[in-house]
Amino acid sequence: MRNMFVLLCAALFTVGVIATPAKAAWPDRPIRIIVPFNPGAGTDQQGRLVEKEFKETFGQPLNFVYKPGADGAIGATELANSRPDGYTIGLYAFPLMVMGPLLGKGKYGPESFDYLGISCKDVAVLVVPKDSPIKSFEDFVTQAKANPGKLRVGVVEILGPTHITALRLQQQGVPMNIVPHAGGSKAMVAVLGGHIDALLAVTGASLNSASKLNFLAVASDEPEALLPGVPTFKEKGFDIVSAFARVWLAPKGLPADVKQRLGEGLKSIYAREDVKERHDKAGLPVRFEDGTVLNQWIDAFMPEARGLVDLYNQQKAQQ
Amino acid sequence: MESSMLSLFLSSLGFVFSPTTLLIMVIGLVVGIIGGMVPGITTVTAIALFIPFTFSMAPTLALAALGAVYCGAMYGGANAAILINTPGAPGSIATALDGYPMTRNGRAPEALFTALLASCFGGFVGAVMLLAFFEPLASLALHFGSEAFFWMAIFGLTTLAAMSQGMVLKSLLGGVLGLGLSTIGLDPSDGIPRFTFGIFDLLQGFDMIVLMTSLFSFSQMLLLLESPDEYIAKYRPQPGAFLRSLKTLFVRNKLLAGISSVAGAFIGGLPGAGGSVAAIILYNEAKRWDKNPERYGSGVPEGVMVPESANNASVGGALVPLLSLGIPGSAAAAVLMGGLLAQGLAPGPQLMETHPDIAYGFIYSLIFANILMLPVGYVLARVCTKILDVPKLYVIPAIITLSLIGSYSLRNSMFDVLVLIVAGGVSYLLLKAKIQPACIALGVVLGPIVEENLNNTLIRAHSDASPLDLFVFSPLSATFIILSIVALVLPVAMQRLKKGKEARMARPVSTACLYRYDFWVVALLAAGGAFFLWQSSLLTGNSAVFPEVVFGLVVVLAILTLCSEFFSEPARQSTFSPAALANVAVYFFLALATYALLDIVGFYSSMFLCVTAMILFGLRRIRRVPLNISNLAKAVAVSGLLVLAEWLCFGVLVKVPAPEGLLF
Numbered sequence: 012m013r014n015m016f017v018l019l020c021a022a023l024f025t026v027g028v029i030a031t032p033a034k035a036a037w038p039d040r041p042i043r044i045i046v047p048f049n050p051g052a053g054t055d056q057q058g059r060l061v062e063k064e065f066k067e068t069f070g071q072p073l074n075f076v077y078k079p080g081a082d083g084a085i086g087a088t089e090l091a092n093s094r095p096d097g098y099t100i101g102l103y104a105f106p107l108m109v110m111g112p113l114l115g116k117g118k119y120g121p122e123s124f125d126y127l128g129i130s131c132k133d134v135a136v137l138v139v140p141k142d143s144p145i146k147s148f149e150d151f152v153t154q155a156k157a158n159p160g161k162l163r164v165g166v167v168e169i170l171g172p173t174h175i176t177a178l179r180l181q182q183q184g185v186p187m188n189i190v191p192h193a194g195g196s197k198a199m200v201a202v203l204g205g206h207i208d209a210l211l212a213v214t215g216a217s218l219n220s221a222s223k224l225n226f227l228a229v230a231s232d233e234p235e236a237l238l239p240g241v242p243t244f245k246e247k248g249f250d251i252v253s254a255f256a257r258v259w260l261a262p263k264g265l266p267a268d269v270k271q272r273l274g275e276g277l278k279s280i281y282a283r284e285d286v287k288e289r290h291d292k293a294g295l296p297v298r299f300e301d302g303t304v305l306n307q308w309i310d311a312f313m314p315e316a317r318g319l320v321d322l323y324n325q326q327k328a329q330q
Numbered sequence: 331m332e333s334s335m336l337s338l339f340l341s342s343l344g345f346v347f348s349p350t351t352l353l354i355m356v357i358g359l360v361v362g363i364i365g366g367m368v369p370g371i372t373t374v375t376a377i378a379l380f381i382p383f384t385f386s387m388a389p390t391l392a393l394a395a396l397g398a399v400y401c402g403a404m405y406g407g408a409n410a411a412i413l414i415n416t417p418g419a420p421g422s423i424a425t426a427l428d429g430y431p432m433t434r435n436g437r438a439p440e441a442l443f444t445a446l447l448a449s450c451f452g453g454f455v456g457a458v459m460l461l462a463f464f465e466p467l468a469s470l471a472l473h474f475g476s477e478a479f480f481w482m483a484i485f486g487l488t489t490l491a492a493m494s495q496g497m498v499l500k501s502l503l504g505g506v507l508g509l510g511l512s513t514i515g516l517d518p519s520d521g522i523p524r525f526t527f528g529i530f531d532l533l534q535g536f537d538m539i540v541l542m543t544s545l546f547s548f549s550q551m552l553l554l555l556e557s558p559d560e561y562i563a564k565y566r567p568q569p570g571a572f573l574r575s576l577k578t579l580f581v582r583n584k585l586l587a588g589i590s591s592v593a594g595a596f597i598g599g600l601p602g603a604g605g606s607v608a609a610i611i612l613y614n615e616a617k618r619w620d621k622n623p624e625r626y627g628s629g630v631p632e633g634v635m636v637p638e639s640a641n642n643a644s645v646g647g648a649l650v651p652l653l654s655l656g657i658p659g660s661a662a663a664a665v666l667m668g669g670l671l672a673q674g675l676a677p678g679p680q681l682m683e684t685h686p687d688i689a690y691g692f693i694y695s696l697i698f699a700n701i702l703m704l705p706v707g708y709v710l711a712r713v714c715t716k717i718l719d720v721p722k723l724y725v726i727p728a729i730i731t732l733s734l735i736g737s738y739s740l741r742n743s744m745f746d747v748l749v750l751i752v753a754g755g756v757s758y759l760l761l762k763a764k765i766q767p768a769c770i771a772l773g774v775v776l777g778p779i780v781e782e783n784l785n786n787t788l789i790r791a792h793s794d795a796s797p798l799d800l801f802v803f804s805p806l807s808a809t810f811i812i813l814s815i816v817a818l819v820l821p822v823a824m825q826r827l828k829k830g831k832e833a834r835m836a837r838p839v840s841t842a843c844l845y846r847y848d849f850w851v852v853a854l855l856a857a858g859g860a861f862f863l864w865q866s867s868l869l870t871g872n873s874a875v876f877p878e879v880v881f882g883l884v885v886v887l888a889i890l891t892l893c894s895e896f897f898s899e900p901a902r903q904s905t906f907s908p909a910a911l912a913n914v915a916v917y918f919f920l921a922l923a924t925y926a927l928l929d930i931v932g933f934y935s936s937m938f939l940c941v942t943a944m945i946l947f948g949l950r951r952i953r954r955v956p957l958n959i960s961n962l963a964k965a966v967a968v969s970g971l972l973v974l975a976e977w978l979c980f981g982v983l984v985k986v987p988a989p990e991g992l993l994f
Contacts, residue, residue: 043987050378051664059668063385074985075378076742080534081516088530089742115523116516118530161793169521190789193518193782196657196664200601203655204472207790219656219678293671327520327871 037097037269038071045093045101047086049079053195053215053295054102057130057257060289064280069272082168083107084117091119095262097269100127105256109309109316110170121309124260125270126302128277131295133213133255135176135230136238140203141223148227148247151209152185159186163207165198166191170319172253173211176230176244178322179251213255214238218294230254237296257295258305274302338686342694351394354387355699358398359706365399366406367418367714369543369729370736371984373403373662379984381669389673389688394695396669400662401699404605404642405449405707409714412441412634414562416547416729420538420606421641423771424613426546428626428633435629438718439568442711443575444631445638446704448587451579452639453700455591456598456646460653461693467647468654471599476786477800479603481810483779486607488817489614490769493627497764498822499894503855503887504765508773509780509880510862511536517873518778519785524873525865531745540737540746541753541774545767547733548754548921551726553761555917555952556910562725565718572708578631586616590636591643598644601651601659605644606775609637618820646696652677653689723948727941728972730921734928734937735976739986744929751921758914762906763848781876788872843895847906852891859884913952920944932991934977941969 048054058075066072078086083103090101111117139145145154155162164187166173177189190207192198195216202210203223210217214237217224226241230253234243244251259277261270280286281299290297345351358380365376380399384392407422412429425445432441459467474482490505491498515535517524526532554562568574579587590612597608616636617626626633649666651659656678658664670677675688682689717725737750757767791797801807843849859881866877920943927936945965949955980986 041985049661049664050374051658051661051666051668055665056668056671059381059672062382062672072382074987076987078741078743080741082521085534114521116521116533158793163790163793188789188793190786191519192786196651196659197601199655199657200472200651201475201786204475206475219676219680222679223655289671289674292674292676294676 037266037272038069040098041072041074042069042097043076043093043099044073045076045078045086045090045099047078047080047083047090047101047103050075050077052079053133053213053255054083054104054257056215056293056295058102060293060295061130061280061286064283064286065276068276068280081116082111082171084111084119087111088118090260091123091262093262095125095264095266097261097265097273100259100261100273103258103260104133105129105258105305105308106175106312106316107168107171107255108258109312110320113316113320114170121313123263125263125265126305127259127261127270127273128281128302129256129258129300129305130277130281130297131215131255131257131290132231132298133172133215133257133295134235135172135211135213135253136217136241137176137209137211137227137229138202138217138224139209139227140205141225143208143225145209145227146225148242151227154208155185155187160188162187162209163190164188165201165207165210165212167195167198167212167216170323172213172230172255174323175319176211176251176253178319178326179253180244180249181326182322183249183251185249215255215293215295237291237294256300256305256308259302338690339694341687342691345390345691346394346695346698351391351695352702354391354395355398355695355702356706358395359402359699359703360710362399362402362404363406363409363703363707363710366403366408367410368736368979369410369416369418369547369733370539370739372419372539372740373400374665375739375984376400376403377662377665377669381665381672384669385672389670389675389685390691390695392669392673393666393688393692394699396666397692397696398699398702400645400666401449401453401642401696401703402706403662404453404645405446405638405703408445408449408634408638409442409711412445413438413714413717414547414725414729415550417542420542420771420775421604421609421644422637423542423546423606423768423775424609424637425634425641427613427768428628428630431627431629432631432634433563433565433718436564436566437568437571437629438563438565438715439571439711440574440631441629441634442715443572443708444578444634446707446711447575447579448635448638449642450700450704450707451587452591452594453642453645453703454697455588455639456595456643457693457697457700458646459592459595459643460646460649461690461697464650464654467596467599467650470596471601471651471659474600474806475800475804476783476790477804478806478810479600480780480783480787480801481807481814482600482603482611483607483776483783485810485814485817486611486614486776487772487780488814489610489772491818491822493766493769493772499887499891500765500852501769503852503884503891504760504767504769505773506880506883506887507760507765507855508770508775509777510773510859510877510884511541511770512538512774512777513781513877513880517869518782519789519872522873524869524877525862531743534741534743534745536749536753536774537737537740537746538774538778539740540750542771543733543737544750544752544754545757545771545774547729548750549758549761549767551729552754552758552914552917554722554726555913556907558952560721560953561718562722563718565715575631579635583632583635586632587635587639590616591639594640594643595647597640598647599650599659600647601657603779604648604660605641607779608644608647609641610772610775612640613637614817618817623824642700649693649696653682653693654679656680723945723953724968726917726948727944727969730917730944731924731937731941731972731976734921734924734940735933735980735986735988738933738988739980739984742987744925744989747925747928751918751925754921755918758918760851763851765851777880784876785872788875839896840898841896843898846895849892849895852888852895856885856888856892859888916947916951917944920947928991929989930991932994933988934973934981935991935993937976938969938973941972942966945969 093099407419411426415430863881924940
């Protein structure tokens with residue numbers, strides 16, 4: 012009996028020694044990456060597009076953990092509550108990450124995260140099928156004004172960049188019937204099949220179907236390089252800039268050196284020519300920005316975000 | 331053009347028949363089939379799991395591998411559905427309806443081979459259709475607006491009326507219960523919380539696959555505890571089963587197999603519909619147009635053949651929108667698209683134009699994968715039949731723990747594990763009240779499609795003079811409405827006709843039903859429905875429409891069922907035996923205790939404890955074997971091996987980050 016006890020203690024001790032992490036340099040094991048959407052969705056692609064390079068740069072692979080639900084708020088909450096040790100990071104999109112808590116969906120705030128970098132900007136675009144009678148942005152406005160509230164315009168997430176663009180257009184005097192869709196691909200089918208008159212999409216989701224579409228306007232500051240000849244809303248007299256910024260983030264409180272290495276590593280990955288080329292083909296052109304930029308964006312956007320929620324509630328009440 | 335097509339064909343042929351391609355495709359098929367069988371691993375997970383392995387491959391090879399996983403996973407679910415009545419994937423729900431009765435009748439090998447042959451044939455037809463008609467198929471799919479999807483899903487729901495003979499009301503009640511389950515979480519129109527009662531975990535809603543696993547796998551295991559048999563089903567080798575399956579498919583039912591494959595491919599091509607909808611609708615149609623519809627459900631090979639061919643044919647269909655429009659037609663196709671993008675290829679019309687070698691190489695490899703699946707699937711099916719040689723006391727804990735970790739792995743959520751256990755227990759209790767899990771499952775699968783398209787159509791209708799323009803008078807709406815009415819009325823009318831005068835004879839009112847268990851279950855459902863109806867009335871806008879209708883229907887159907895009970899034969903006996911119920915309760919609470927331990931002790935250790943406890947309890951109380959050292963050692967060894975296998979599958983291969991707790 013006594014022997015057994017000694018043996019057990021020895022066994023436990025051995026297990027303990029093996030299990031105790033040696034104080035090695037980060038990262039010495041795979042890194043969990045929380046994707047708050049379904050596999051295959053745009054956010055998943057954001058990670059998958061650089062999965063190979065991530066392993067080359069940091070020496071450890073990414074373990075993809077999908078936590079879909081509530082437009083990403085479920086996964087973001089999980090990320091916010093994870094240990095900030097550099098072994099759990101995540102992906103999400105601005106401005107959705109700001110809107111979630113405002114709409115009562117997530118138990119986190121923009122201050123719950125350390126921002127590592129912005130990989131891409133997915134800009135909102137207004138598209139119609141090639142054979143549509145609407146040929147230009149002017150046609151679109153004329154049609155909308157001629158039949159107030161009748162022109163069917165598809166959008167994707169509630170208070171995502173496409174919906175925000177639609178609300179802003181309406182606010183600036185273009186009345187339309189805003190039709191939300193569950194996912195970009197279903198919305199694309201609806202516009203190609205003529206079930207809606209026009210669609211507000213993001214570049215990433217629409218460039219794969221580019222040969223079947225006419226692009227009428229793009230909600231960026233400057234004309235998009237990927238969409239030559241397409242005017243911006245600003246050029247047409249509508250002050251609308253709206254995009255998904257695809258973000259790499261981690262729970263607040265990362266060790267400073269880990270945070271720095273992650274930020275610099277991501278920067279070097281996105282600076283590679285082959286990575287850029289791959290992103291262009293996927294319709295998600297690289298627009299790398301440092302994570303710190305996002306803090307400024309969020310601060311600047313907060314008042315606007317509250318205004319948008321109010322605007323949306325007003326419009327719903329009118330219906 | 332002709333010559334370039336020919337050279338494309340020849341080069342693709344050379345590619346497909348190279349040893350590397352063959353090897354990779356066989357691996358892909360095995361991964362897919364096993365993934366499809368295991369509850370909780372979906373087609374999507376199986377493909378996503380395989381993507382990293384394809385990074386170092388050339389694009390054509392990578393696509394061939396992913397295509398093989400896709401085909402295998404769509405078929406694999408059938409094995410579990412047939413052998414233990416636990417559809418591994420939503421596409422196999424309909425397969426279980428006749429496949430499992432075949433196993434009970436000692437025809438397991440025949441059912442398995444029929445499913446395999448039908449899957450290969452359906453997949454082959456689907457892939458050939460993708461090759462030959464992808465342009466027309468794509469433009470046809472574009473005609474389906476939200477109003478058509480809405481009515482198509484309603485048409486799918488009419489299957490309920492024919493699902494269980496003589497109990498139409500209870501089938502319908504089960505179906506609307508499933509619809510009701512799908513309304514919990516964020517509502518799809520405004521994206522705000524609905525029926526979550528402040529519980530954060532409810533925000534994500536119930537995962538469809540978790541509910542499937544609990545409705546079928548978990549509750550089925552509890553049901554298996556009741557019978558005194560040592561094995562799940564009596565099994566004897568069936569000489570000539572393969573030949574008989576061949577005959578079923580290619581001699582007796584070649585027209586039916588062809589139609590279900592072609593229609594399956596078409597439904598698969600509608601974005602958002604997918605293999606499960608195809609399988610359910612076609613199973614129902616095959617039953618309706620059969621000379622003798624009652625034989626379906628009792629274990630006929632046609633009931634396996636039709637849904638399996640439709641399910642696998644949908645693979646070819648789902649790739650149509652991806653290759654022609656750049657739009658993934660299903661979640662699995664979306665993951666496949668991710669694999670393409672990682673290779674630096676953008677799917678869509680431009681892929682066909684700029685890289686026809688890759689696009690056509692992919693389609694040819696898909697056609698070939700379905701042929702290759704025949705020998706691979708044959709070997710695996712032979713292996714799988716062995717489960718019938720294992721005493722059920724070992725099978726039951728194995729399936730229960732597999733369901734636990736499978737549900738966890740879907741969204742890495744402990745809440746889903748709890749949902750699995752509780753919903754499994756509830757669905758067992760409902761099953762005892764003759765409300766079939768298959769009916770609830772149908773509601774769960776179709777609910778989100780119905781609501782999403784209902785809301786979308788309601789909003790689009792603002793632009794018309796009257797909402798009826800879209801809902802009734804558009805050609806596709808009208809077609810599906812007529813089909814749905816026929817589908818609802820026909821089975822009832824047929825029954826009346828057959829029963830003749832007997833049915834019309836009024837039975838005396840009897841209060842015997844008040845002493846029956848199922849009466850009070852339905853009464854409880856009526857009360858619950860009323861509560862949720864009241865809750866729905868507090869919602870605003872479009873998010874209230876669907877729940878109000880659904881819970882209104884729950885109340886109405888439950889009350890109608892209650893009324894009809896008063897006229898039923900008083901002789902019906904209770905289906906409970908106290909001893910069986912006690913056993914079921916013990917297993918249920920063991921599972922619940924395991925859930926409580928998962929976080930504290932660790933996932934795999936607590937599953938080990940769970941299996942050991944279940945086996946020992948089963949040996950002692952159900953088999954009445956005296957417990958001695960050798961029994962004990964055997965139970966521990968079996969549990970250890972089982973959990974080791976589960977760890978290898980989920981921990982090492984799928985890399986599920988399970989909670990580790992104190993031990994492991």
